[in-house]
Amino acid sequence: MPVVVRLRYCSILMFFEDHNPPHFHVRTIESEAQLRISDLSLMEGEVDRRALREARAWAEGNRDELMRIWRLYSE
Numbered sequence: 691m692p693v694v695v696r697l698r699y700c701s702i703l704m705f706f707e708d709h710n711p712p713h714f715h716v717r718t719i720e721s722e723a724q725l726r727i728s729d730l731s732l733m734e735g736e737v738d739r740r741a742l743r744e745a746r747a748w749a750e751g752n753r754d755e756l757m758r759i760w761r762l763y764s765e
Contacts, residue, residue, distance in 0.1 A: 694759060697748055700741035704756075704763055712760040716745040725749065727756050 694702040694714065703715040712727045716737050723735030723742070730746045737745070749756060 692763075694756070695748065695752075697744050699744050700737060702745060702748065704759055706763045708763070712757060712764075714749070714756055714760075716741060727753060727760060 692704060692706075694704055700716050700718045703717055705715070711733075713724045713733055714727060716723045716725060716735075718737050718741045721735065721737045723737045724733040725731065725745065726733050727749070730749055732742075
């Protein structure tokens, strides 16, 4: 599971050949969640508000890159 980026409060990860819809994983020391790339909605899991806010802010500016990585890993 490659780490896409390490932020201050969380890491953004993607699995190879993961299930649809396109999404990424937000991991903290204590928890993990999955966010849909298209609208950054929470799909599964739970992380603290600070990590979720940070992940969404980063993803908002990097959505095209997240989709590029999703396509690359899904082949």
